[in-house]
Amino acid sequence: MYDLIIIGGGPAGITAGIYAARKKLNTLLISKDFVGQTGIAFGVENYTGFEEIRGLELMKKFKNHLEKFEIKINEFEEVEKIKKINNIFEVKTDEGEYFAKTIIITSGRNPRTLKVPGEKEFLGKGVSYCVTCDETMVEGKIAAVIGGGNVGLEAGLELTKFCKKIYIIEYASKVTGDEILQKEIESDKKINIIVDADVKEIKGKDFVKEIIYEDRKSKKINQLAVDGIFVEIGAVLSVDFAENLVELSDDGEIKINSRTCATKTDGLFAAGDVADIRDKQIIIACGEGAKSALSVYEYLKKIK
Ligand SMILES: Cc1cc2nc3c(=O)[nH]c(=O)nc-3n(C[C@H](O)[C@H](O)[C@H](O)COP(=O)(O)OP(=O)(O)OC[C@H]3O[C@@H](n4cnc5c(N)ncnc54)[C@H](O)[C@@H]3O)c2cc1C
Incomplete structure (x- = not known):
């Protein structure tokens, strides 16, 4: 039986693994991959110590660092279910069953995609799912934000610091973000809101050049010249396997104690984007990954 099983091999899971190994916890890390969201980030410019690095390269460095320690790693394996029976966690994967005294869930999230032609092709070449990460890409240029919920409206406002013009493109007949944000957006001259817009295609050459959408009312196909597109239509979280062991927020994220990363179940912790x-x-x-592993260490000391 393991002291700890970590689910997920993104930045949170890997760092939890490093901290757990340094505390000499008998640890198993299970992950579908060591790519995560960071691996699809084109250029990372806000991780201390690296002025600019490709996301995948940063993930390779993280993984190499983890492998310096004594830790069992099961890659290409997916966790399907966790249960707690008599204070022991049972973790069922597509390959087998494992048992542990504690668990840290770091299964992250995936941005919801538009699933239109050009989206994949121009990822990192004008298409982004993260304004904080890629806002400098559109400095002095024209950007479109797809999605008029809170995140989309906040993204639009944030981009006013960088762009000369911003379109907020919403599928519904009105933007749905908080009223206070809507008011800010409406009074900002750089922002143009387009509603009833069904995005059909992203076009460009080496980089994004235009977005094609259908006006859902008139059925007219329109083209907008843009230099960057931020897709802000939500995220898909991977938490189903934990079912009633965790409490979820309205956004479907695992509720944690912000000091310890503990969930509602004793011995079960969560860290990173899934929380x-x-x-x-x-x-x-x-x-957060480091914090969760240190919390596990303290928890195990207490239950000994
Ligand atoms: C396109 C993009 C660009 C970004 N750019 C930046 C940036 O420039 N700077 C920045 O600071 N942040 C950036 N971010 C955000 C950053 O990538 C995330 O905050 C970070 O990756 C979160 O790490 P995590 O470990 O919590 O989750 P993730 O990175 O999502 O990793 C989760 C891991 O868990 C695994 N997993 C999921 N479910 C299971 C399961 N059932 N069984 C086993 N394994 C599972 C996944 O395969 C994955 O390896 C960007 C995000 C995106 C999407």
Whole structure:
């Protein structure tokens, strides 16, 4: 039986693994991959110590660092279910069953995609799912934010610091973000709101050049010249396997104690983007991963 099983090999899981190994906890890390969201980030410019680095390269460095320690790693394996029976956690994967005294869930999230032609092709070449990460890409240029919920409206406002013009493109007949944000957006001259817009395609050459959408009312196909597109239509979280062991926020994130990363179940912790922390960033996921492993260490000392 393991002291700890970590689910997920993104920045949070890897850092939790490093901290757990340094505390000499008998640890198993299970992950579908060591790519996570960071691996699809084109250029990371806000991780301390690296002025600019490709996301995948940063993930390779994280993984190499983890492998320096004594820790069992099961890669390409997916956790399907966790249960707690008599104070022991049972973790069922697509390959087998494992048992542990504690668990840290770091299964992250995936941005919801538009699933239109050009989206994949121009990822990192004008298409982004993270304004905080890629806002400098559109400095002095024209950007479109897809999605008029809170995140989309906040993204639009944030971009006013960088762009000369911003379109907020919403599928519904009105933007749905908080009224206070709507008022700010409406009074900002740089922002143009387009509603009833069904995005059909992203076009460009080496980089994004235009977005094609259908006006859902008139059925007219329109083209907008843009230099960057931020897709802000939500995220898909991977938490189903934990079912009633965790409490979820309205956004579907695992509720944690912000001091310890503990969930509602004793011995079960969560860290990184899967948890209800406000900011979703690599450096924060790493910090939360470290915090969760140290909490596990303290918890195990107590139950001995
Ligand atoms: C396109 C993009 C660009 C970004 N750019 C930046 C940036 O420039 N700077 C910045 O600070 N942040 C950036 N971010 C945000 C940053 O990537 C995330 O905050 C960070 O990766 C969160 O780390 P995590 O470990 O919590 O989760 P993730 O990175 O999502 O990792 C989760 C891991 O868990 C695994 N997993 C999921 N479910 C299971 C399961 N059932 N069984 C086993 N394994 C599972 C996944 O395969 C993955 O390896 C960006 C995000 C995106 C999407």
